[in-house]
Amino acid sequence: MDLSARTLLIIEDDEGLQSQFKWHFDGLATTLVTTSTVQEALTLVRQYQPRVIIQDLGLPPDAEGVSEGFRCIAAVLSIAPRSKIIVLTGKDEHRNALKAISLGAFDFYLKPLDTDRLDHVVERAFHLAQLEWENRQSLDASEPLPGLITANPQMRNICRMIDKIAQSKITATLLGESGTGKEVLARAIHSQSADRDRPFVAINCAAVPENLIESELFGYEKGSFTGASTSNIGKIEQAMGGTLFLDEIGDMPLALQAKVLRFLQERMIERVGGRKEIRIDLRVVCATNKNLQQMVQAGTFRADLFYRICEIVIDIPPLRERGNDPILIAHHILKRYCQEVAVKPMVFSYDALQAIGHYSWPGNIREVENRIKRAVVLAENTLIQAADLALQAPTRKPLAINIKEARKNAEVEAIHSALALSQRNISSAAKLLGVTRPTLYDLLKKYNLFIDHS
Numbered sequence: 001m002d003l004s005a006r007t008l009l010i011i012e013d014d015e016g017l018q019s020q021f022k023w024h025f026d027g028l029a030t031t032l033v034t035t036s037t038v039q040e041a042l043t044l045v046r047q048y049q050p051r052v053i054i055q056d057l058g059l060p061p062d063a064e065g066v067s068e069g070f071r072c073i074a075a076v077l078s079i080a081p082r083s084k085i086i087v088l089t090g091k092d093e094h095r096n097a098l099k100a101i102s103l104g105a106f107d108f109y110l111k112p113l114d115t116d117r118l119d120h121v122v123e124r125a126f127h128l129a130q131l132e133w134e135n136r137q138s139l140d141a142s143e144p145l146p147g148l149i150t151a152n153p154q155m156r157n158i159c160r161m162i163d164k165i166a167q168s169k170i171t172a173t174l175l176g177e178s179g180t181g182k183e184v185l186a187r188a189i190h191s192q193s194a195d196r197d198r199p200f201v202a203i204n205c206a207a208v209p210e211n212l213i214e215s216e217l218f219g220y221e222k223g224s225f226t227g228a229s230t231s232n233i234g235k236i237e238q239a240m241g242g243t244l245f246l247d248e249i250g251d252m253p254l255a256l257q258a259k260v261l262r263f264l265q266e267r268m269i270e271r272v273g274g275r276k277e278i279r280i281d282l283r284v285v286c287a288t289n290k291n292l293q294q295m296v297q298a299g300t301f302r303a304d305l306f307y308r309i310c311e312i313v314i315d316i317p318p319l320r321e322r323g324n325d326p327i328l329i330a331h332h333i334l335k336r337y338c339q340e341v342a343v344k345p346m347v348f349s350y351d352a353l354q355a356i357g358h359y360s361w362p363g364n365i366r367e368v369e370n371r372i373k374r375a376v377v378l379a380e381n382t383l384i385q386a387a388d389l390a391l392q393a394p395t396r397k398p399l400a401i402n403i404k405e406a407r408k409n410a411e412v413e414a415i416h417s418a419l420a421l422s423q424r425n426i427s428s429a430a431k432l433l434g435v436t437r438p439t440l441y442d443l444l445k446k447y448n449l450f451i452d453h454s
């Protein structure tokens with residue numbers, strides 16, 4: 001909770017009422033600030049960023065009218081659009097209520113309002129403001145590193161480790177199944193480091209033919225082998241000052257491992273066919289989906305190289321072990337892909353979301369990308385169904401016999417669908433459901449649904 005979480009501002013020119021409010025709300029709000037003028041109110045809003053504001057409409061210099069009150073609502077919301085303004089006024093005209101709400105006020109009541117009711121209204125405003133704040137926090141925080149979407153605590157720990165690794169030159173090795181984001185994390189180490197403006201160079205040891213990998217990595221001198229008509233610098237020299245990413249290091253030929261070990265220990269290389277030693281200064285990040293320890297035991301990976309590259313090992317969990325991340329990542333990839341191929345924004349149906357949540361994703365995030373690309377092409381309209389993703393929606397729960405249970409199931413399903421269709425935008429979901437935003441928040445709280453979809 002941030003500091004403004006329970007700050008209440010009262011804008012009221014009647015001094016008697018102001019002190020009554022002070023006395024009444026003392027203790028209910030952590031910070032209580034009061035003023036009688038619009039000008040001072042704006043200063044206080046900037047200073048305290050109050051979540052909730054109680055405001056009169058008749059404010060000086062137009063204490064008998066409403067113009068200053070309306071000006072105040074508009075001005076406050078222009079600098080603090082998320083503040084909840086409760087208008088409390090003696091100006092009993094329906095059109096005033098309508099205008100206040102149209103300007104963005106949260107609620108409108110006539111004086112005098114009994115204290116129980118007032119407490120309830122203020123509490124509800126604080127509650128709603130808190131939920132909105134939490135929702136924003138979780139959305140803001142869903143991309144802790146560039147290109148890496150997650151809300152999973154284990155992945156968040158990994159992100160914190162990546163930040164620390166980036167501040168050193170230590171050799172880190174990323175272990176994880178294919179498609180779990182090893183390259184994304186390697187790039188993040190580079191982009192979070194002080195050398196981010198220097199090159200990031202990746203080589204996939206599994207993709208380069210065995211007879212070429214040495215010269216790809218170390219470079220070669222002219223005439224060192226048939227076809228070497230000019231000298232060429234290798235990936236190591238290309239990455240000078242920056243980061244070298246040795247992807248699939250478990251596939252590095254045994255013969256080359258000794259040379260790589262020497263480079264890592266001494267930070268010196270010789271190009272193939274060369275005689276000159278070249279000093280190398282760079283960070284090395286390795287990755288593999290192989291079990292290196294088993295390979296060491298089997299004699300297919302050098303033990304000394306294993307210990308040299310495993311100064312820090314990061315075990316990346318597969319997507320199926322990351323809680324709600326498949327849904328979070330799917331939303332993100334769908335949005336990005338629709339923008340990339342310039343099609344209308346698309347959304348997942350409730351069934352599609354259920355299927356995404358239940359599937360085990362053996363191909364991890366790469367598989368999410370592939371299935372979404374396919375779905376964008378195949379979907380009949382802007383609503384992506386489970387079948388478009390070639391996934392099966394889990395079977396529905398058996399019909400509840402108890403009317404209360406049946407009503408609850410129906411409400412939960414409708415809320416899920418509305419949230420899916422609105423891409424978790426609370427205002428749009430409330431509109432789709434035909435309820436107000438506060439009512440939707442109440443329902444989310446009642447059914448404990450909010451966390452699952454934030």
Ligand SMILES: Nc1ncnc2c1ncn2[C@@H]1O[C@H](COP(=O)(O)OP(=O)(O)OP(=O)(O)O)[C@@H](O)[C@H]1O
Binds near residue numbers: 247
């Ligand atoms: N947390 C994430 N959020 C969003 N996109 C991700 C995330 N992790 C990975 N991706 C995307 O998934 C794809 C696969 O990621 P990446 O290439 O980093 O995986 P990898 O583990 O290196 O795979 P491989 O072992 O097959 O090389 C990339 O397009 C990447 O941008």
